[in-house]
Amino acid sequence: MPSDAFPSPSTPASAPAGGGCDVLIIGGGPAGSTAAALLAAGGRHVVMLEKARHPRFHIGESLLPQNLRIFEKLGVAEAVRAIGVFKPGASFVSDEHGNKISFSFADGLNKTYTHSYQVHRAELDELLFRNAAAKGAEAHEDMLVTEVALGGARGSRVVARDAAGREHAWQARFVIDASGRDTVLAKQQGGKQRDAHTNTAAIYGHFRGVAPCEECPEGNITIHLLDDGWCWTIPLPEGITSVGVVGTPEFFKRRSGSFEEFLRESLEASPSVRARMREAELASAVTTTGNYSYRAQRMRGEGWLMVGDAFAFLDPVFSSGVMLAMASAELGAEAVDAWLDDPARAAPLLEAFERKVHRAIGSMSWLIYRINRPVLRDMFMQPSNRFRMRDGLVSLLAGDVHANTSRQLPVLAFKAVYGMLSLAHRLGYRLRGGKLQRVVPGLPAMAAE
Known part of the structure; x- marks a missing residue:
């Protein structure tokens, strides 16, 4: 990324920090920077604390088409395009099946965004962080959060230590935990649980x-x-x-x-x-x-919420991490902005935030939990578009997790067929060449009658 794409934060590392703010965001990755940019652009006093200094290495380099809408909203779409490799879809290769299959995002049910990009996360994260600062957020690097005293409607106290070992404290009306895999609030509350369905x-x-x-x-x-x-x-x-x-x-x-x-x-x-x-x-x-997948027991409370990986992280097989993080930050920022004006009026938005995040995670989890199972691998490597199932699958792979009812039906059909094929698998059948074949251990597959 060109060094002058966005200005560096206006607060130098040697300047004192602390005081009061509307929103304090823990973490300066994609989720934290998205929330910071949106809230600051709306006139809120936002403080964002990043424990490292950009650029810093991070995994999760493959983006989804639904990221593009948020990049446009943040005003960084062209900057992301400039640092990325054009990504038209995803390909799957199976030695067991002896073939490969490619899914083009252009074949999905949602035709608005039909491509994405592969990026060095160090460049993307810095771009988003600088953009938040340019939008007016008070963005600090080398600032490790050491204490969070949640106070509900009275506000919360957050203490952080800079690279020189000095402590700084803020009194924030609202706290957003976007600390990623550090899961600051989940660890503090003792509510972080490893995902029982996938331990990778x-x-x-x-x-x-x-x-x-x-x-x-x-x-x-x-x-x-x-x-x-x-x-x-x-x-x-x-x-x-x-x-x-x-x-x-x-x-x-x-x-x-x-x-x-x-x-x-x-x-x-x-x-x-x-x-x-x-x-x-x-x-x-x-x-x-290690411990790739986890989820916190709670994602919000009075005066605080979690976004992105601070709440949950999924096995990255379908590249959903950055998209889920930024989408949850966008939803969370809208709810927090309303809460700052009127907590009662914000209640429906906070409920919708939680419901939509859970739904998005659930949509991706269904595939992730089954990716190592023979039946799902058979369906991936021999995709059928009956009932538009393949198109629905492509939409999921594109990150279209908030699809309307008409776009959900093909996905429901895919899940129903998976259920039937799973039953057939228990009876000794596998999908081969688009047809069920009885598989006898140690013997070649036989065509099912």
Whole structure:
């Protein structure tokens, strides 16, 4: 991102900080910066505290079409386009099925946004952070929140420590927790729970020289379905490809060497991935992230709420993280703005905020919880558009989680067919070539009568 795309925050690191504000936002990632920009643009006194200094590395580099609407609202659509790789859709590759399938966002039910971008998150996050400052938010970096004393309608006290070790305190009328995986309020309240449906971890790095996916549209994210999880390859600017493997704890217990060796061994185990990594060279450190999926018990209370990963984080197989974070921040900012004027009038907006966030997470979770199951993999690799099921699936992959009823029907049809195929699977049948075949262990598949 050009250094002059947005001005740096006006408050230098050496200046004193603290005092009163309308809204204090913990975290300066996509969720925090979205909420800060929207509220500050509306005339609210917003303080945003980011523990690190931009640019800083972050995973989650593949965006969804529904991000574009929010970028436009924030006034950064062109700036994001300038730093991104055009992403027309997503491709899935399965060694078990021996084929690959690509989904174009243009085939979805929502025709308003039909593409997205792959970006270096360090550049995107800094762009959004600087934009919030340009909109009037008081944006602080190197400011680690150490204490939050929630006070409801009386306001809350937030204490943070800067890079020099000095403490600063704010009295905020409302607190938004956008602290991401730090989950500041959830940890404080003891309400953070690991998702019982998916317990995965990831190992990843940046590479040069990764071969493109043959017969896959240029710019697509590619998901390779593995025996013990899945692998992502995301094309980024300047010839970099983000490559990572997500698996279960049992999968990671097999590691005997270094993380780099384990990542390479994991990639080598898949024929389709191995073919693409022959000439690849590591261009970054290898990073691991554990306890991938979680959710807090509560997402809001009197004078506070959580947005983005501060409330919940899902397995990233469908690249929903940034979109869900920014969408929840947008909804949350609208409700908080109303609350500052009249808490009673804001009650319906806060209820709608919570309902819509839960619904969005639920829509993506349904697919995520089943991605390693044979039936869903069969349906992905042999998609049918009967009842417009494929089009509905594409809309979900595009992040259209707030679709109206007409766009929900194809998704409901997809789920109904999944249920029927799951029953058939328990009876020994699999979907092969668009038809059910009886599968006898140890013997070739036989056509079902």
